[in-house]
Amino acid sequence: MDNKSAVAVLxxxxxxxxxxxxxxxxxxxxxxGEYRFRYKKEYIDxxxxxxxxxxxxxxxxxxxxxxxxxxxxxxxxxxxxxxxxWAEIDAIEEIDKIVIxxxxxxDYPTFSSEFEKASSSYNDNVAFxxxxxxxxxxxxxxxxxxxxxxxxxxxxxxxxxxxxxWIRIIEALSKYEKxxxxxxxxTELQIPIKTKRIKMKxxxxxxxxxxxxxxxxxxxxxxxxxxxxxxxxxxxxHGDKDRIECRYDILEYSFIPKNKTAKMKTQVTFNxxxxxxxxxxxxxxxxxxxxxxxxxxxxxxxxxxxAVGVGLNGVLSLFMNEVPxxxxxxxxxxxxxxxxxxxxxxxxE
Numbered sequence: 001m002d003n004k005s006a007v008a009v010l011x012x013x014x015x016x017x018x019x020x021x022x023x024x025x026x027x028x029x030x031x032x033g034e035y036r037f038r039y040k041k042e043y044i045d046x047x048x049x050x051x052x053x054x055x056x057x058x059x060x061x062x063x064x065x066x067x068x069x070x071x072x073x074x075x076x077x078x079x080x081x082x083x084x085x086w087a088e089i090d091a092i093e094e095i096d097k098i099v100i101x102x103x104x105x106x107d108y109p110t111f112s113s114e115f116e117k118a119s120s121s122y123n124d125n126v127a128f129x130x131x132x133x134x135x136x137x138x139x140x141x142x143x144x145x146x147x148x149x150x151x152x153x154x155x156x157x158x159x160x161x162x163x164x165x166w167i168r169i170i171e172a173l174s175k176y177e178k179x180x181x182x183x184x185x186x187t188e189l190q191i192p193i194k195t196k197r198i199k200m201k202x203x204x205x206x207x208x209x210x211x212x213x214x215x216x217x218x219x220x221x222x223x224x225x226x227x228x229x230x231x232x233x234x235x236x237x238h239g240d241k242d243r244i245e246c247r248y249d250i251l252e253y254s255f256i257p258k259n260k261t262a263k264m265k266t267q268v269t270f271n272x273x274x275x276x277x278x279x280x281x282x283x284x285x286x287x288x289x290x291x292x293x294x295x296x297x298x299x300x301x302x303x304x305x306x307a308v309g310v311g312l313n314g315v316l317s318l319f320m321n322e323v324p325x326x327x328x329x330x331x332x333x334x335x336x337x338x339x340x341x342x343x344x345x346x347x348x349e
Contacts, residue, residue: 005061006061006062006063006086006147007055007056007060007061007062007145008048008055008056008060008062008063008143008144008145008147009062009063009064009065009143009144009146009147009148010037010062010063010064010065010087010101010103010142010143011065011066011067011142011143012026012037012064012065012066012067012142013066013067013068013069013142014066014068014069014178015069017280020178021280021281021282022035022037023066023084023173023179024182024184024185024279024280024281025281025282025283026064026084026085026105027084027085027166027169027170027184027185027186028184028185028186028187028210028281028282028283029085029105029187029283029284030105030187030188030189030190030191030283030285031105031106031107031189031190031191032104032105032106032190032191032192032193032196033104033105033187033191033284034090034102034103034104034105034196034286035087035102035103035104035105036100036101036102036103037100037101037103038098038099038100038101039098039099039101039142039143040097040098040099041097041098041099042097043140043141043142043143044099044141044142044143044144045141045143045144045145045146047145048143048144048145049099052092052094052099053092055145056089056092056101057089058088058089058090058091059088059089060088060089061086061087061088061106062086062087062088062089062103063083063085063086063087063109063147063151064083064084064085064086064087064103064105065081065082065083065084065148065150066080066081066082066083066084066173067079067080067081067129067142068080068081068129068176070129070133070139078126078129078130079126079129079130079132079133079139080122080125080126080129080175080176081125081128081129081132081148081150082119082125082150082169082172082173082176083109083111083115083150083151083169084108084109084169084173085105085106085107085108085109086105086106086107086108086109086155087103087104087105087106088103088104088106089101089102089103089104090102090103090104099143101143104193107155107157107162107165108162108165108166108169109150109151109152109155109165109169110151110152110154110155110156110161110165111150111151111152111165111168111172112149112150112151112152112153113152114128114149115128115149115150115151116168119168119171119172119175120175121175122175122176125172125175125176128150132148132149163186163211166184166186166213167213167215170184170213170215171215174215174216180216181214181216181219181221182214182221182274182279183212183213183214183221183223183244183247183272183274183279183281184212184213184214185210185211185212185213185272185281185283186210186211186213187208187209187210187283187285188209188210188211188250189208189209189285191285191286195288196286197265197286197287197288198285198286198287198288199287199288199289199290200255200257200287200288200289200290201257201289201290201291202257202258202259202260202261202262202289202290202291203256203257203258203259204256204257205237205254205255205256206254206255206256207252207253207254207255208252208253208254208255208268208285209250209251209252209253210250210251210252210253210270210283211249211250211251212244212248212249212250212251213247213248214247214248216247217247219247221247221274221275221276222243222244222245222274222275223243223244223272223273223274223275223279224241224242224243224244224272224273224275225241225242225243225244225251225270225271225272226240226241226270226271226272226273227239227240227241227242227253227268227269227270227271228240228268228269228270228271229255229266229267229268229269230266232258233257233258233261233264233266233289234255234256234257234258234266234268234287235255235256235257235258236253236254236255237253237254237255237256238253238254244272253268253270255268257289261289262289262290262291263288263289263290263291264288264289265286265287265288265289266286266287266289267284267285267286267287268284268285268287269282269283269284269285270282270283270284270285
């Protein structure tokens with residue numbers, strides 16, 4: 001799907017700590033991760049609001065972008081804008097004067113050639129944003145069909161191009177004071193769109209990779225990672241805490257579902273908190289656990305061989321007056337051992 005099919009842009013700002021955290025969370029979310037924004041109806045373009053569910057049906061491609069709250073004239077905030085993520089509408093709920101947009105995070109956008117130049121400095125970005133927000137209707141709304149010329153018409157989806165797009169987004173955001181010297185994340189996995197959960201197999205290790213990046217070359221920023229998971233279901237190789245002490249790294253966490261957890265649904269949540277307490281990022285990974293197909297087959301084979309070994313004495317006695325001890329006893333012992341192994345494997349499952 002190319003970017004020309006996108007029909008709307010959902011802006012988030014930094015006017016509250018939660019809105020600021022939304023930016024970090026959406027950038028960090030895995031592909032096909034679920035997220036939601038809520039807006040008062042007064043901040044939605046009236047032309048779009050009147051046909052909201054018709055124009056933004058499930059599967060509709062949208063752009064998620066950051067903008068400063070330049071509409072607040074009392075604070076005299078300069079306009080600043082950066083696209084952060086492509087997404088698809090999952091559902092829309094209207095509750096009185098509030099609209100909740102549920103969406104699925106997709107790939108990272110590639111900048112348009114014009115915005116690539118404008119994103120190189122704070123002043124250039126402000127000048128670009130002023131041209132877009134010159135219309136007061138655009139300045140006062142945070143959900144609109146009018147997508148600014150900040151993204152390329154086509155997107156490159158291979159891993160190297162997506163890595164570059166992610167880094168460019170961080171570098172562009174870092175030109176704004178509030179996002180300078182911040183740690184950003186990218187979750188390197190894709191959640192199946194049909195089940196909306198990744199699969200893990202019982203007693204088999206599965207890894208979750210998270211890439212971190214801070215565009216400030218001289219940063220001394222550190223952070224702690226709190227890992228939340230159900231210890232009755234999963235075993236973690238890292239425990240429940242970790243540290244971030246460098247500006248670029250790949251964090252890899254391994255989890256092993258315990259025995260008898262097949263068909264269970266659970267999740268792993270990574271909560272990152274900077275040491276200065278000013279930055280919070282949450283990454284949520286929903287999981288469904290599958291039974292290992294290998295062990296049941298092994299158990300069945302051992303059971304079959306064991307039954308043959310034990311029962312063969314009876315079959316031989318139909319054709320022989322007496323089964324020789326040097327044949328019957330080893331067969332019975334071997335069959336019994338195989339059945340015991342099958343029982344042990346089954347219990348382990």
